[in-house]
Amino acid sequence: MRGQRISELHPEYVFLGFLAREKLHGYGLYQLFRETLGGLWHISESQMYATLKRLEKRGWVLGEDGGPKLGGRLLSITMEGRRVFETWLLAPTPLSPRALRLEFLSRLFFAQDQGPLAEKLRTDQKEVLLAELRRKAPPVQGAIDRWAQDFRQRQIRTALEWIEGIRLEGVRW
Numbered sequence: 316m317r318g319q320r321i322s323e324l325h326p327e328y329v330f331l332g333f334l335a336r337e338k339l340h341g342y343g344l345y346q347l348f349r350e351t352l353g354g355l356w357h358i359s360e361s362q363m364y365a366t367l368k369r370l371e372k373r374g375w376v377l378g379e380d381g382g383p384k385l386g387g388r389l390l391s392i393t394m395e396g397r398r399v400f401e402t403w404l405l406a407p408t409p410l411s412p413r414a415l416r417l418e419f420l421s422r423l424f425f426a427q428d429q430g431p432l433a434e435k436l437r438t439d440q441k442e443v444l445l446a447e448l449r450r451k452a453p454p455v456q457g458a459i460d461r462w463a464q465d466f467r468q469r470q471i472r473t474a475l476e477w478i479e480g481i482r483l484e485g486v487r488w
Contacts, residue, residue, distance in 0.1 A: 328399075328421070329348065332404070334396070338390060341364060355421065375396030377393055410447055415474055419436075419440055422436050423481075437478060437483065441475060441479065
């Protein structure tokens with residue numbers, strides 16, 4: 316995860332997470348997304364549908380005809396999609412402010428109803444941050460390198476302080 320580019324962040328896992336809980340029509344999925352994680356992820360309805368098509372092509376989501384009464388397609392997660400989602404859910408978030416804000420908080424959202432998993436995610440992420448703080452920095456060549464290293468160290472310390480401040484007791488989204 317260390318080398319993951321920020322532009323590689325995608326909301327696929329969020330949609331898989333909702334479908335792991337229940338089958339939904341596209342419109343219902345979008346409404347649920349907007350009500351719960353819409354403040355984090357800024358995704359239009361058309362972007363969501365494009366993402367769902369990619370998930371279907373990968374074999375992670377199955378769309379079935381909802382019939383004339385229900386209208387639209389009923390979406391469900393496949394076993395492969397569930398495996399991919401669970402792998403993502405347990406993985407540490409890449410060390411960038413944007414990834415931590417989007418992915419880490421999304422992971423906490425989906426872990427909230429799985430007992431001690433949310434606390435495990437928080438602890439594991441703290442360990443990743445602490446390991447990065449302990450990592451030996453490359454030799455400094457000049458002022459710019461020194462400033463860049465200082466900036467990185469301060470970012471990591473701030474993220475660590477933020478994660479330590481998250482209290483999970485009694486939280487319901």
